[in-house]
Amino acid sequence: MADKASGQRRELSRRDHDQAVAQLARRHPMLRLAVERWGPPPFWTHPPGFAGLTLAILGQQVSIESAAATFRKLEAAIGEVRPAALLGLDDDGLRALGFSRQKAGYVRGIAGEILAGRLDLDGLAALDDEAARTRLLALRGVGRWTADTYLLFAMRRADAWPSGDIALEMAIAELQGRSEKLATAEADELALAWQPLRAVAARILWCHYLGERGRLADG
The missing domain is CATH 1.10.340.30 (Hypothetical protein; domain 2)
Known part of the structure; x- marks a missing residue:
């Protein structure tokens, strides 16, 4: 399946992010499970530049x-x-x-x-x-x-997806009840369903990953 959202340029505000979390949780059971377990993820950002x-x-x-x-x-x-x-x-x-x-x-x-x-x-x-x-x-x-x-x-782009991120691959596997992390290609394919909000889905998954390991406050 092709990535249909690569040409966009949407920057998230905190309000956009919080609304997108609720939207994704309504539409996708796996993400809803993570939000129900750990609450909405923080709007983690880095300084630009x-x-x-x-x-x-x-x-x-x-x-x-x-x-x-x-x-x-x-x-x-x-x-x-x-x-x-x-x-x-x-x-x-x-x-x-x-x-x-x-x-x-x-x-x-x-x-x-x-x-x-x-x-x-x-x-x-x-x-x-x-x-x-x-x-x-x-x-x-x-x-x-x-x-x-x-x-x-840093740029707060709504659809950025860090392909190959081990924590994301492990979080998806855990939420699916699997014992081993997903292969990168499989995780990337699954994430296409979350376009054009893959960055928000990533924060939900990181929140789950950190929460499961008692590290959520450190995130």
Whole structure:
């Protein structure tokens, strides 16, 4: 089945989000089960721009707690997370804060692109989801999951879906009563039913995942 909503550019407000949660819960029994069990999910967001993209990169293949802890250390070291301030730290300085060598290289490279005028993250707001994703995917260190995580949290796009997110795949399996997480292709196919509100469905599923593990307050 084709993704029919890739060209949209809908940005969610908190009110939009809360209304969409109720709409999805009415229409989709699995999501309704999660909302009944854990309540409506928080309207989790990240700051737009360089800070939000840094958070998305920090979140690659680690827990949300680990990514958030490293980001807080970065803020403590440089204040507001801006490209010039981050480039004041070398790779060793970033690694001392919890960055891997690879992630340090990624964020330093992106900071350099912004300062050189080759990357305008604010300008992504004028693009539809597919065009914004394509621009992000051109950056070293940004794959599909990172791009869609940025679209979802920092740009608040309504239909962003972080394909390959293990927590989402596990949450779907648990709500379906299955013992193993879904394959990525199966989760992506199932999520098409939630268009054009896949980002809201993702928050519902993350809420379930964290709640089942006693980590909902940390989310």
